[in-house]
Structure formats: structure tokens, C-alpha cells
Amino acid sequence: MSKIVIIGPAHPLRGGLATFNQRLAKEFIQSGNECSIYSFSLQYPSLLFPGKTQYTEEPAPEGLTIHSVINSVNPVNWVRIGNRLSKERPDIIVVRYWLPVMARFRNDIETGS
Numbered sequence: 001m002s003k004i005v006i007i008g009p010a011h012p013l014r015g016g017l018a019t020f021n022q023r024l025a026k027e028f029i030q031s032g033n034e035c036s037i038y039s040f041s042l043q044y045p046s047l048l049f050p051g052k053t054q055y056t057e058e059p060a061p062e063g064l065t066i067h068s069v070i071n072s073v074n075p076v077n078w079v080r081i082g083n084r085l086s087k088e089r090p091d092i093i094v095v096r097y098w099l100p101v102m103a104r105f106r107n108d109i110e111t112g113s
Helices: 016-030 075-088 100-111
Strands: 003-007 034-042 065-071 092-095
Touching: 003 016, 003 075, 016 034, 065 075
Parallel strands: 003 034, 003 092, 034 065
Antiparallel strands: none
16 A cells, blocks of 8 residues: 555646546545645635636535645745655655646655755
């Protein structure tokens, strides 16, 4: 059994990436692994979001642990979450990034800085 962390959008955020990450987490769990998702407390500032809302009104998926703790525009937060994950010591971290700034966040997590 592996301890797996997925970094990317998840409930209460809506959209294809959130749905994909939640389905991937469920598959890892059904395969006998421990899996949680580290999602965003703030994904986009309201000014930059093109639609009405980035949040869903659907209920949270059952059986998943989702930590909505990453602030996409606060690099200090990235370091704090990177340190938290370092202490958690997952066997695998799956990072889904779609913006260049997310690649920087991944690097901060890998190096713990």
C-alpha cells in the first residue's frame, strides 16, 4: 500500500480537472492505497476568473480526503504546504499543473523550499 497525494483542484472547485483528480483518487483508494488531495483555498483571484463562479454547488464526493489549503497567488503558502507534505512523507505525489506558476509550486514542494 502506498501513501499518495494528488495536488490540484478538487471539490468545492468545479471543472474537468477537479473531476479528474477526484476520480483518480478514488481509483487509487480502490486499488488499496491511501490517497488524499491537496486543493486550493484560492485558485484564481476573482478578477481573473472568466466565468461566474469557480465553485460547485454539488455535494462533496464521499470517501475522499480533500485539503483545500493551497493559495495559488501566495508563494509563502506554497512553502508552508511543501513543508507540511514533507512531514507527511507520501510515497507518491501526483501534480497536475496547467499554469507555469504551478510548475514553480511543484519545484518548491520537491525541494522543501
